[in-house]
Amino acid sequence: MKRVLAVLLSSAVTASSIISGPQCALAATNIRVDNINIGIGSVFGSADEESSGVIQSFFKALFGLDQGAVDAFIEDKTKEDDSDKAEKTAINESDKDKVYQVALLQSLTLGQYDGVITVEELKKHGDIGIGTYEGVNGEMIYLDGEMYQALGDGSVVIADESETVPFATVAYFDKDDEVKDVKVESLDEMKEKLNKIVKDNGSNQFYFIKAEGTYEDMQVRSELKQEKPYKTLDEALKTDQREFEYKDVDGTLVAIYFPEYFSTLNTPGWHFHFISDDKSMGGHVLDLSNFEGDIKVSEMNQFEMYCPDTDTFNDEDLSVDQSERIKSVEQDKQQ
Numbered sequence: 001m002k003r004v005l006a007v008l009l010s011s012a013v014t015a016s017s018i019i020s021g022p023q024c025a026l027a028a029t030n031i032r033v034d035n036i037n038i039g040i041g042s043v044f045g046s047a048d049e050e051s052s053g054v055i056q057s058f059f060k061a062l063f064g065l066d067q068g069a070v071d072a073f074i075e076d077k078t079k080e081d082d083s084d085k086a087e088k089t090a091i092n093e094s095d096k097d098k099v100y101q102v103a104l105l106q107s108l109t110l111g112q113y114d115g116v117i118t119v120e121e122l123k124k125h126g127d128i129g130i131g132t133y134e135g136v137n138g139e140m141i142y143l144d145g146e147m148y149q150a151l152g153d154g155s156v157v158i159a160d161e162s163e164t165v166p167f168a169t170v171a172y173f174d175k176d177d178e179v180k181d182v183k184v185e186s187l188d189e190m191k192e193k194l195n196k197i198v199k200d201n202g203s204n205q206f207y208f209i210k211a212e213g214t215y216e217d218m219q220v221r222s223e224l225k226q227e228k229p230y231k232t233l234d235e236a237l238k239t240d241q242r243e244f245e246y247k248d249v250d251g252t253l254v255a256i257y258f259p260e261y262f263s264t265l266n267t268p269g270w271h272f273h274f275i276s277d278d279k280s281m282g283g284h285v286l287d288l289s290n291f292e293g294d295i296k297v298s299e300m301n302q303f304e305m306y307c308p309d310t311d312t313f314n315d316e317d318l319s320v321d322q323s324e325r326i327k328s329v330e331q332d333k334q335q
């Protein structure tokens with residue numbers, strides 16, 4: 001309250017020194033109101049009821065303002081506060097259109113498997129995503145705010161909050177489009193279907209999709225945890241990729257789409273992971289057939305990347321073209 005009064009007094013002195021006589025009454029009222037705005041800023045907003053009453057009495061006494069003028073000023077101030085709040089909400093809303101990526105797919109394929117962010121921290125950037133864990137210890141499927149780890153032995157667990165992540169892409173799933181009762185026979189046909197959705201919505205944006213339904217056949221892979229010194233991912237997968245095939249499984253395909261111009265940061269086009277409804281089966285999708293279900297689409301137009309500031313990351317030559325290696329690690333069956 002002392003601070004409030006101090007601010008008020010300094011405003012008042014300025015205002016009083018400007019007011020020279022009764023003939024300036026109208027102009028003076030304007031000056032006073034301007035001064036109050038400049039001088040006390042958000043004091044009304046932060047003052048408690050008792051303080052507000054004192055402030056009002058103080059101004060009425062000082063300037064002879066009527067109650068209507070004081071009320072109008074307070075109402076204006078309240079509106080300003082509300083618009084500030086709306087602006088803050090808008091900033092949070094914009095996070096919903098943002099893709100957050102940890103490192104690059106290119107650094108992962110070169111063997112950068114050290115975890116650089118915890119699961120706990122990563123989860124603050126969205127509720128859907130795909131990626132992997134320290135030492136490529138399994139495939140990440142992040143769905144509806146729960147982060148699953150599909151391990152090399154075929155089991156699926158909920159990732160520990162302290163587990164770390166060398167590469168992932170997450171976002172907030174905010175449904176922008178939905179296609180119901182979709183039937184596709186193959187992975188290629190699924191891509192065609194999704195490409196059409198992307199084309200209709202804008203090919204140069206980013207998309208997460210969920211394809212929820214039944215899959216007659218679902219082929220996924222995971223991999224065994226790697227030990228240092230790390231091999232490149234294509235080399236590691238030659239011996240340590242593990243493949244699993246599931247029949248007539250209900251589940252969700254979680255996929256991200258990046259435009260063609262993203263070829264040095266991730267893989268252009270689609271990257272599919274899968275998790276069954278009972279959360280016992282999942283992994284990186286190698287192939288699928290006969291899907292029946294609904295496709296939900298979330299479009300994003302912002303991208304943020306967390307660039308690991310570690311010696312091993314900084315020593316890596318990321319100018320090497322990884323496109324062939326990425327194609328191999330994305331789709332090759334090893335068994």
Ligand SMILES: [Zn+2]
Nearest residue numbers: 271272273284
């Ligand atoms: Zn994957």
